[in-house]
Amino acid sequence: MTLAPEAPRASGGADPARDPAPRTVLPGPARTKDPAGERRRALSPLRATDVYALIGSAAGALSLTWLVFDRLTPFNGAVGFVVVAYVLFLTLYGIVVSLDEDGPAVVDRIAAALIRSLGLLLVVILVFVVVYALFEGRSALAHLNFFTEDMRFAGPLEPLSVGGALHAAVGTLIMITIALVITVPVGLVCAVFLNEVPGPFARFVRTVVEAMTALPSIVAGLFVYATVILGLGMDRSGFAAALSLSVMMLPIVIRAADVVIRLVPGTLREASCALGTSRWRTVWHVILPTCRSGLTTSVILGTARGIGETSPVLLTAGFTAEMNWDPLSGPMVSLPLATFTFVRSPEPNMISRGFGTAALLMAVVLLLFVAARVIGGRGPGQLTRAQEHRRVTASRRDAARFAARHAAGPTAAPATAPAPHPSDPPPPEPYRTDPPSYRSDPPAAP
Numbered sequence: 141m142t143l144a145p146e147a148p149r150a151s152g153g154a155d156p157a158r159d160p161a162p163r164t165v166l167p168g169p170a171r172t173k174d175p176a177g178e179r180r181r182a183l184s185p186l187r188a189t190d191v192y193a194l195i196g197s198a199a200g201a202l203s204l205t206w207l208v209f210d211r212l213t214p215f216n217g218a219v220g221f222v223v224v225a226y227v228l229f230l231t232l233y234g235i236v237v238s239l240d241e242d243g244p245a246v247v248d249r250i251a252a253a254l255i256r257s258l259g260l261l262l263v264v265i266l267v268f269v270v271v272y273a274l275f276e277g278r279s280a281l282a283h284l285n286f287f288t289e290d291m292r293f294a295g296p297l298e299p300l301s302v303g304g305a306l307h308a309a310v311g312t313l314i315m316i317t318i319a320l321v322i323t324v325p326v327g328l329v330c331a332v333f334l335n336e337v338p339g340p341f342a343r344f345v346r347t348v349v350e351a352m353t354a355l356p357s358i359v360a361g362l363f364v365y366a367t368v369i370l371g372l373g374m375d376r377s378g379f380a381a382a383l384s385l386s387v388m389m390l391p392i393v394i395r396a397a398d399v400v401i402r403l404v405p406g407t408l409r410e411a412s413c414a415l416g417t418s419r420w421r422t423v424w425h426v427i428l429p430t431c432r433s434g435l436t437t438s439v440i441l442g443t444a445r446g447i448g449e450t451s452p453v454l455l456t457a458g459f460t461a462e463m464n465w466d467p468l469s470g471p472m473v474s475l476p477l478a479t480f481t482f483v484r485s486p487e488p489n490m491i492s493r494g495f496g497t498a499a500l501l502m503a504v505v506l507l508l509f510v511a512a513r514v515i516g517g518r519g520p521g522q523l524t525r526a527q528e529h530r531r532v533t534a535s536r537r538d539a540a541r542f543a544a545r546h547a548a549g550p551t552a553a554p555a556t557a558p559a560p561h562p563s564d565p566p567p568p569e570p571y572r573t574d575p576p577s578y579r580s581d582p583p584a585a586p
Contacts, residue, residue, distance in 0.1 A: 201229035277495030318382035327393030361452030378467035384452035400434030
C-alpha cells in the first residue's frame, strides 16, 4: 500500500493541528534568522568577553593593591604585593564572570585561571633562574679558559683569565655515568619484579621504595661513607660518590618505572601468553618496548635527582682543584660542589666563577636530557632509520625468494614411502560417517 503525497498547505498560515509547536525550546532571546544562511559558530574557547574580563580584573587588582599598600596600610615588599594582587585578581575575575555565567561556569573559569597562572609562574621562575645564572656568570663564561682549564693555578685573587671548571664537569660526567650504569638495570629489573611477580614480598619492596623516595641526601652520603669508606677502607673517590648518588636515584627510577609499567594494557600480556611466549620474552619484547618513552622519563627523573646533589659528593669524594680522571682513587669534585665552594668566597671573581659553573651545570643537564629523549623517546612501533632500512632489506629478500620459487615451477612429487615392516602395527582405519546400509563393502562373515 502506498501513501498519497501530502498536499501543500496554503501560504496564508500554518495549521496548528498538523504543524504543532516544537516541544523543546532553547532558553534565551529569540534568534533572528540570518538571510544569508546559518551563522558560523565560534569554535574557539576564548571569546572577546573573556579577554576583557581578564584585563579588567588584572587592572582592578593592581589598582586596589596599590591603594592598600600605598595609601591605606603601611605594608611594603614585592612578595606581599604580588600575593595580595593575585588574590584580588581571582576575586574580581570570579565576580565579573558571574555577571554572565552560572555557578559551575564561574568555578570552571576560576579553576582555569588558577591552573594557567600557576603554570605561567613556574615558567617565569625557570626563566628567571636561567637568566640570572647566565647574567651573574657572564664574566666567567666570556673566557675560553673557563671551559678548558681547572683551578690548579687559580687562587681567589686570580683574574678570570686563569682557571676554569673543566675538572668539575669531568667529575660530574664520570659520577653520573657510573651511577646510571648501576641504577638503570637495577631499577628497571626491580620495577618489572614489582609488576610481574606479585606477592607479599613485592608489596614489602614497594613500601621500602616509597619510603626511600623521601630519603635525605645527607643520609645517603653518610650511609656510603660508613659502609664503603669506613667499613671497607676505600679512600674518598668518585666511585664512592657515584654509589651515594645511586642510593638517591634508585627509588626515583623504580617508582617512576613501576607506574609506567602498570599503564601497559593487560591485553598485550594476554595476547603474548596466548601465543605461547614465556614470561621473560613477554617482558623483553612486549612490555618494555611499549613503555620505552615512559622508562626514559623515569631515567631522566633519576638523573635530575642525582646530578644536582652536593652533600653526598662532599662526604664521599671530597674536594679538589685539579683534574682527576681516575674514579677509584683520589678526591673528585662535581659541578654542584664546585658552585657551592665558589659562591662562598667573598671575592667577586670567585662568585662569578660559581654562577658560571651553575650555568655550565644547566647546559650539561640539558644535553643529557636531549640525548635521553633522542635515544629512548620514540613511542611503541616507531623505528629508527637503521631499523627501517633493515626491515625494507629483509622484505626485498623475501620478495626475491618468493619470485624465484614461483619461477621454478611446481615442486617435485614427494618420494615413495618405504614399504612397511612386518613388525609395524597396522594403520588405523579411517573414520566412517555413512550408515552401514549405504556402505559399498560387503558385511563381514559371522
